Amino acid sequence: MESKTSKSPESVVRKIKRKTRCKFNYNNNRYHEALNNLTPAAVYYGKGREILTRRERIKKNTMIQRRRYNCSLKVA
Numbered sequence: 001m002e003s004k005t006s007k008s009p010e011s012v013v014r015k016i017k018r019k020t021r022c023k024f025n026y027n028n029n030r031y032h033e034a035l036n037n038l039t040p041a042a043v044y045y046g047k048g049r050e051i052l053t054r055r056e057r058i059k060k061n062t063m064i065q066r067r068r069y070n071c072s073l074k075v076a
Contacts, residue, residue, distance in 0.1 A: 031037045038048050 028041045035043050
């Protein structure tokens, strides 16, 4: 007598693949607030400082561009 809870090998493989995708997404695509909005993979591989420095440079340049644009506007 077979158990009704036994699963086919295909369903087990699908479940493993789904969990692997979720884990990959969690570690490589999802930013974590506790990690300064970096992915766990970026922190683990030591790319955190580089990413944060690049973000700061982009932010600084954007603020300079906005300031120049806003100062060039004529007030009516």
